[in-house]
Amino acid sequence: MSAWQELVSAAVMGTERQPFSPPRLGGSLGQLLGQLDTPEGALLGTAALLSLYRRAGQQPASLRVSLPDACPADDRPRCSPRAGQHLALMLGGQYTELLPEWLAALDKAGLRVPDSHLPALLQRGHKQAELQPGIVGAVGRRGHWLAAQNPDWAYVAGAGDGGDEAIHTSWRTGSRVERKALLRRLRASDPDRARDLVATTWSEESPEERAAFLEAFGEGLGMADEPFLEAALDDRRKEVRRRAAELLARLPESRLVQRMIERVNPLLGYRRGLLGRGVRLEVSLPDACDTGVLRDGVEPKPPAGSGEKAWWLQQMLGTIPPRHWCARWNASPSALIKAARSGEWGTLLLTAWSAAAGLHRDPEWAEGLLETYLDGAMETAIGDLVDVLPTARREALLTRAVRAYKGPLKTSGRVVALLAAPQRQWSLDLSREVLRAIRHSATQGAVLDWQLPPLLGEIARRMDPAIVRDASTSSATPGSAAWAHLLDEIMAVLQFRSEMLEALKSKA
Amino acid sequence: MPPTAWNVEQILALAPDAGSAKAGQGLATARKWVSLGASEQVVWGECQGSGQAPYRTQIDLGEPAFRCSCPSRKFPCKHALGLFLLSATQPGLFTETMPPGWVTEWLAARSRRTQEAPQKRAASAATTTDPGAQARRLAAREAKVVAGAQELERWMRDLVRQGLAAAQSRPYGFWETMAARMVDAQAPGLARLVREMSAIPATGEGWQERLLERLGRLFLLLEGFKRLESLPPATQADVRTAIGWSYNQDELLAAAGVRDAWLVAGQHVTEEERLRTQRTWLWGRASGRPALVLHFAHAGQPLDTSLLPGACIEADLVFYPSATPLRALVKERYGVPTAFDRLPASPSVAAAVASYATALAGNPWLERYPLAVGGVVPVRQGASWLVCDAARHALPIHPRFQHAWELAAVSGGSPVTLFGEWDGDVLQPLSVQAADQFVFWGGLS
Numbered sequence: 001m002s003a004w005q006e007l008v009s010a011a012v013m014g015t016e017r018q019p020f021s022p023p024r025l026g027g028s029l030g031q032l033l034g035q036l037d038t039p040e041g042a043l044l045g046t047a048a049l050l051s052l053y054r055r056a057g058q059q060p061a062s063l064r065v066s067l068p069d070a071c072p073a074d075d076r077p078r079c080s081p082r083a084g085q086h087l088a089l090m091l092g093g094q095y096t097e098l099l100p101e102w103l104a105a106l107d108k109a110g111l112r113v114p115d116s117h118l119p120a121l122l123q124r125g126h127k128q129a130e131l132q133p134g135i136v137g138a139v140g141r142r143g144h145w146l147a148a149q150n151p152d153w154a155y156v157a158g159a160g161d162g163g164d165e166a167i168h169t170s171w172r173t174g175s176r177v178e179r180k181a182l183l184r185r186l187r188a189s190d191p192d193r194a195r196d197l198v199a200t201t202w203s204e205e206s207p208e209e210r211a212a213f214l215e216a217f218g219e220g221l222g223m224a225d226e227p228f229l230e231a232a233l234d235d236r237r238k239e240v241r242r243r244a245a246e247l248l249a250r251l252p253e254s255r256l257v258q259r260m261i262e263r264v265n266p267l268l269g270y271r272r273g274l275l276g277r278g279v280r281l282e283v284s285l286p287d288a289c290d291t292g293v294l295r296d297g298v299e300p301k302p303p304a305g306s307g308e309k310a311w312w313l314q315q316m317l318g319t320i321p322p323r324h325w326c327a328r329w330n331a332s333p334s335a336l337i338k339a340a341r342s343g344e345w346g347t348l349l350l351t352a353w354s355a356a357a358g359l360h361r362d363p364e365w366a367e368g369l370l371e372t373y374l375d376g377a378m379e380t381a382i383g384d385l386v387d388v389l390p391t392a393r394r395e396a397l398l399t400r401a402v403r404a405y406k407g408p409l410k411t412s413g414r415v416v417a418l419l420a421a422p423q424r425q426w427s428l429d430l431s432r433e434v435l436r437a438i439r440h441s442a443t444q445g446a447v448l449d450w451q452l453p454p455l456l457g458e459i460a461r462r463m464d465p466a467i468v469r470d471a472s473t474s475s476a477t478p479g480s481a482a483w484a485h486l487l488d489e490i491m492a493v494l495q496f497r498s499e500m501l502e503a504l505k506s507k508a
Numbered sequence: 509m510p511p512t513a514w515n516v517e518q519i520l521a522l523a524p525d526a527g528s529a530k531a532g533q534g535l536a537t538a539r540k541w542v543s544l545g546a547s548e549q550v551v552w553g554e555c556q557g558s559g560q561a562p563y564r565t566q567i568d569l570g571e572p573a574f575r576c577s578c579p580s581r582k583f584p585c586k587h588a589l590g591l592f593l594l595s596a597t598q599p600g601l602f603t604e605t606m607p608p609g610w611v612t613e614w615l616a617a618r619s620r621r622t623q624e625a626p627q628k629r630a631a632s633a634a635t636t637t638d639p640g641a642q643a644r645r646l647a648a649r650e651a652k653v654v655a656g657a658q659e660l661e662r663w664m665r666d667l668v669r670q671g672l673a674a675a676q677s678r679p680y681g682f683w684e685t686m687a688a689r690m691v692d693a694q695a696p697g698l699a700r701l702v703r704e705m706s707a708i709p710a711t712g713e714g715w716q717e718r719l720l721e722r723l724g725r726l727f728l729l730l731e732g733f734k735r736l737e738s739l740p741p742a743t744q745a746d747v748r749t750a751i752g753w754s755y756n757q758d759e760l761l762a763a764a765g766v767r768d769a770w771l772v773a774g775q776h777v778t779e780e781e782r783l784r785t786q787r788t789w790l791w792g793r794a795s796g797r798p799a800l801v802l803h804f805a806h807a808g809q810p811l812d813t814s815l816l817p818g819a820c821i822e823a824d825l826v827f828y829p830s831a832t833p834l835r836a837l838v839k840e841r842y843g844v845p846t847a848f849d850r851l852p853a854s855p856s857v858a859a860a861v862a863s864y865a866t867a868l869a870g871n872p873w874l875e876r877y878p879l880a881v882g883g884v885v886p887v888r889q890g891a892s893w894l895v896c897d898a899a900r901h902a903l904p905i906h907p908r909f910q911h912a913w914e915l916a917a918v919s920g921g922s923p924v925t926l927f928g929e930w931d932g933d934v935l936q937p938l939s940v941q942a943a944d945q946f947v948f949w950g951g952l953s
Contacts, residue, residue: 004717007720008716008720010718011668011671011672011720011723012671012672012673012716013671013673014668014669014670014671014672014673014674015669015671016669016670016671017671024747038665039669040664040665040668040669041665043668043725044664044665044668044723044724044727045724045727045728045731046724047720047721047723047724047727048724048725048727048728048872049724050724051721051724051725052724052725052728052868052872053719055865055932056865056868056869057865057866058663058861058865058932059858059861059902060857060858060861060901060902060903061902061904062900062901062902063887063894063896063900063901063902064889065887065889065901066888067885067887067896068920068921069921070885070920070921070922071920071921071922074592081515081516081517082597084516085516085533085597089530089533092530093530094530094533096533114945115914115917115918115942115945115947116914116917116918116945116947118913118914118917119913119914119917122704141918144915145920146913146916146917146920149916150913198932236543248769261903268805454813490532491539492539493538495537496537499537
């Protein structure tokens with residue numbers, strides 16, 4: 001309204017510099033304006049009248065942009081408000097490490113996250129990439145709908161279910177985050193299609209993107225991927241070559257592994273002595289690390305304390321499936337491990353075989369190596385070996401280890417290393433054994449070393465939460481306040497897990 | 509079994525700060541409580557703390573009112589929050605028994621106080637001091653305010669004479685001095701209006717319009733005050749309220765109240781210089797009219813917790829006099845709060861804005877007006893959010909609203925009923941009702 005604009009200009013100038021008279025308007029407004037006196041009073045009075053007139057007569061603005069499509073109805077029911085409370089607690093910073101477990105349990109129960117918690121959860125996934133797969137499954141259609149509107153949450157979106165057209169369009173036009181998410185999803189359902197998709201634009205991609213996309217190949221890896229990965233060994237960027245080599249090492253029939261076998265075969269020999277005595281493994285070191293070896297992913301520079309050639313051999317041996325040696329020499333894993341222990345190259349062989357057993361998921365070798373570890377004859381990291389074991393053997397091994405150990409739990413101890421290694425959840429019986437061992441440690445009054453609580457926290461997440469329903473049988477008091485506090489925290493984590501899993505059993 | 513009209517969100521909204529909410533949730537587990545019990549409207553428990561004897565916590569669910577023997581000065585303390593949460597999430601843990609002595613004592617003391625309160629009020633109202641002295645005091649105050657208003661008018665005329673452009677370069681003291689003088693003149697409302705205006709020149713594009721609008725309204729207020737006697741009584745009340753006259757609560761409570769089932773639609777807490785103000789909006793189910801209940805707390809003191817968004821209370825409210833009555837006091841409550849049902853809402857944005865216009869026409873100094881609009885969808889436009897109805901009319905949402913994505917998530921692109929405070933420019937959402945859920949926000953802005 002121009003009268004208002006003129007009034008504002010007049011006010012900015014001031015009545016001293018420019019005399020003011022109220023605008024002439026019709027109607028009752030004009031009549032009121034006509035009654036004002038003195039320049040300042042007139043200006044202020046006009047301001048009051050006009051501003052109120054405009055404000056009261058204000059019409060709502062019309063929307064300029066289009067409305068978003070409504071979200072289709074969800075097929076999954078919402079979880080109960082109590083479960084939502086647990087989620088809010090975890091998103092708020094308490095027991096955050098339990099979030100992956102909660103999300104997995106939610107998915108298994110066929111439920112989804114309550115609407116008002118979606119933004120906080122999606123934002124958490126943006127900050128912590130490792131949570132993304134779990135979140136994608138938990139948010140339901142409402143979550144997908146919401147995520148499509150915020151670029152930070154692009155990791156959720158992905159036309160995995162679309163036809164070829166839709167997928168190709170998304171692939172060509174999406175951001176890196178979106179494409180990576182799409183690829184990951186596609187690898188889970190149709191790895192070949194995913195690989196073909198990557199191949200269409202491979203030569204045009206930047207090295208960072210090539211490296212990022214190779215990461216997704218870890219899902220659904222198979223021999224069908226071998227040619228593509230073999231070609232990637234010649235890539236200009238080292239990161240890409242390294243990832244390709246790592247992936248190929250997981251495929252026992254790949255050319256890379258066959259090449260490694262050819263290289264190492266002449267370097268190792270198994271001698272059976274007379275009458276079962278004098279069994280030994282003979283090791284000779286490789287002469288050189290040629291371009292072929294480098295191409296296959298071997299790092300030429302050894303870490304401190306290791307010889308160059310020994311380091312090359314260790315890496316090469318680490319890619320070969322251990323059962324190859326059983327077949328070659330017609331010997332059992334335990335025999336070979338025993339032979340390695342007694343020889344001068346024990347550390348190298350056992351380290352390499354541990355890596356190989358973990359990489360190729362060989363349960364027999366894993367068990368043999370873990371037994372060796374428990375005996376104290378192997379100083380190497382046990383990495384994935386615990387997870388490789390089938391459930392029954394794993395439970396038996398751990399139960400035995402825990403029962404046999406009488407001393408207080410130490411960070412440097414083998415029992416703690418076994419318990420804290422990556423692995424699936426424990427049975428109730430094993431959980432009870434471990435809790436008993438922890439309580440026993442507490443009463444022994446050893447000084448609590450500062451690295452132990454996070455490890456024990458990790459251990460508490462493995463236990464079956466049903467353990468909280470056991471009547472508390474421990475009568476001995478903890479030796480120190482630190483141990484008492486630690487036990488309390490462990491029980492609190494278990495209690496929370498029990499409650500949160502219980503709450504997920506019912507829907508809203 | 510204790511009545512469970514409260515859900516977890518409502519209970520957590522009672523927490524005085526985020527740390528208490530967290531601690532309360534940590535205590536909402538059976539392990540921490542040595543004993544738990546319930547009887548009719550009361551729940552109680554003993555919580556093992558770090559001390560020798562467990563802390564005794566009890567809650568009267570009627571209000572709710574809390575009491576705990578722990579030394580914390582926070583209110584409600586973490587034990588009370590934990591007990592409350594536990595009673596809402598795991599009612600099975602509470603055995604119905606006779607309350608122990610320490611619970612019955614507290615209940616008896618509370619009922620004594622509530623019975624004595626009206627008597628006390630009547631007594632204080634009756635013991636008027638010498639009416640002559642009171643009249644002289646009132647006259648003295650009136651004179652101070654008149655003088656203050658005259659001074660403010662002169663100051664405003666000067667401002668306009670020199671022009672708003674000059675006002676922008678004025679130092680902070682220019683405004684603050686006048687605000688302080690208004691406080692001295694016993695007109696705190698005028699002081700607040702001056703302070704609010706002082707911030708406007710720094711608000712960026714369009715500040716001249718905004719400042720002029722405020723100046724105009726303040727001028728109208730002062731003109732109204734000059735002619736106070738000639739105004740209708742309701743408008744006189746609005747003028748007095750805007751200037752900062754305080755009303756005697758006891759006198760107000762002596763009047764008859766409006767009885768209705770009042771839905772607690774939303775709540776908002778603001779803090780300024782260690783004083784927290786809690787605005788609670790109620791909506792009468794039968795009368796269809798809104799009400800605003802204000803509570804104040806200085807730093808460290810607890811805020812009132814008896815009105816929880818999402819609850820419906822049967823109560824008598826007495827309204828402060830006004831041409832568009834909004835502010836009210838709860839005179840009497842009946843029974844316990846029940847669960848929420850549908851919030852009565854305007855059918856469209858245009859209708860809601862029209863209701864604001866009507867209210868503004870009654871009271872030109874109206875600042876925040878409660879809007880409940882049904883059938884709206886939240887929409888993102890660039891970096892800002894709006895809500896839009898079927899006629900494609902849109903209301904902008906306050907740029908500092910923190911929960912816009914939650915609002916979008918709850919709506920899912922489908923129409924919802926939104927409740928919030930409208931100031932003529934932007935809407936501050938306080939709660940939303942979708943098909944099967946009610947979500948509210950509030951806390952500190």
